[in-house]
Amino acid sequence: xxxxxxxxxxxxxxxxILAIAVACAVTGGIIAYRIFNKPHRDVTQETGVAxxxxxxxDAFKTNEQAANQKYLDKAIQLTGEIADISKNQExxxxxxxxxxxxxxxxNCTFKTNPGELKPGQNITFKGICTGYIPDANVVxxxxxxxx
Amino acid sequence: MxxxxxxxxxxxxxxxxxxxxxxxxTRNGKIGFISPTDDDVKAVNNEVSSRISDNGxxxxxxxxxxxxxxxxxxxxxxxxxxxxxxxxxxxxFKGMITNLGDINFSKDGTYKAIVKGDLLMHGVTxxxxxxxxxxxxxxxxxxxxxxxxxxxxxxxxxxNVTDKVTIEINxxxx
Numbered sequence: 001x002x003x004x005x006x007x008x009x010x011x012x013x014x015x016x017i018l019a020i021a022v023a024c025a026v027t028g029g030i031i032a033y034r035i036f037n038k039p040h041r042d043v044t045q046e047t048g049v050a051x052x053x054x055x056x057x058d059a060f061k062t063n064e065q066a067a068n069q070k071y072l073d074k075a076i077q078l079t080g081e082i083a084d085i086s087k088n089q090e091x092x093x094x095x096x097x098x099x100x101x102x103x104x105x106x107n108c109t110f111k112t113n114p115g116e117l118k119p120g121q122n123i124t125f126k127g128i129c130t131g132y133i134p135d136a137n138v139v140x141x142x143x144x145x146x147x
Numbered sequence: 148m149x150x151x152x153x154x155x156x157x158x159x160x161x162x163x164x165x166x167x168x169x170x171x172x173t174r175n176g177k178i179g180f181i182s183p184t185d186d187d188v189k190a191v192n193n194e195v196s197s198r199i200s201d202n203g204x205x206x207x208x209x210x211x212x213x214x215x216x217x218x219x220x221x222x223x224x225x226x227x228x229x230x231x232x233x234x235x236x237x238x239x240f241k242g243m244i245t246n247l248g249d250i251n252f253s254k255d256g257t258y259k260a261i262v263k264g265d266l267l268m269h270g271v272t273x274x275x276x277x278x279x280x281x282x283x284x285x286x287x288x289x290x291x292x293x294x295x296x297x298x299x300x301x302x303x304x305x306x307n308v309t310d311k312v313t314i315e316i317n318x319x320x321x
Contacts (some may be wrong), residue, residue: 035218035220036218036220038218038219038220039219040215040219040222041219068233068236072212072233072236073212073233086175088175088177088193088194089175089176089177089193089317089319090177090191090193092193094174094175096174105174107174107175107194109175109193109194128212130194130210130211130212130213130236131210131211131212131213131236131237132210132236132237133196133208133209133210133237136174136196136208137174137196139194139210139213141193141194141213
């Protein structure tokens with residue numbers, strides 16, 4: 001009788017410990033699952049800072065540090081004139097927007113195909129700004145055609 | 148006298164033309180990296196600005212935030228904890244081809260190239276030596292190279308992820 005009760009007591013503890021272990025494993029699993037399945041940023045779900053290609057270039061040219069603080073990693077809704085259209089080495093469409101400096105462009109990579117575009121056309125592109133490379137371009141990627 | 152000056156000026160202009168260097172560039176070159184010990188630690192940047200000149204100068208600039216990982220969470224850690232890309236948004240390489248005599252930029256072919264230069268990343272500049280291949284096709288060069296960097300050399304504390312990464316360069320120029 002006495003031994004039986006002790007056995008029951010232990011059984012209860014084992015059950016509790018097992019339950020805790022299972023709970024930990026499940027939580028760990030959920031955390032790992034979330035880490036590996038966290039979606040990439042989707043710019044279509046964000047409101048972009050509205051700028052023209054020239055305004056964005058001017059901001060970086062005058063004060064790169066201040067522009068980084070304002071625009072780095074932000075969704076930008078950029079309007080400008082297309083200088084040229086090409087494909088990057090992965091096959092994604094890239095549009096360069098004109099600025100008043102013939103050597104400097106706003107380099108924009110689409111994550112989805114925007115359909116037919118032509119040089120000289122004015123469009124609005126929404127993407128995430130990764131920064132400025134002096135004497136070359138401001139880079140925006142992971143973008144879509146907004147207008 | 149006027150004629151002599153004109154001829155001299157013309158001659159000067161012509162020699163200038165003879166020695167005019169050819170520069171090739173791209174705004175969308177590709178540079179990736181992978182950890183030799185963990186396949187998942189891998190990312191690619193497709194917005195590399197690079198210029199190569201037939202006088203041997205070669206430059207690469209890229210934005211750290213432009214590296215794309217398979218896992219978004221890893222990308223966040225890479226930017227926030229390891230490369231501190233808000234503080235150091237860009238990496239730059241400026242170098243010279245040391246065996247320029249072996250490369251003919253105006254003749255199609257595949258040439259081995261040795262490049263020596265300075266790599267600035269995470270606020271640290273380090274001299275690196277890279278062996279690569281320059282391919283000239285239809286008069287346009289492309290560059291392929293890979294080299295290993297040690298994270299500690301650039302004061303990147305990523306010991307719990309990887310000590311080293313292999314950088315892979317693949318740029319096609321216009």
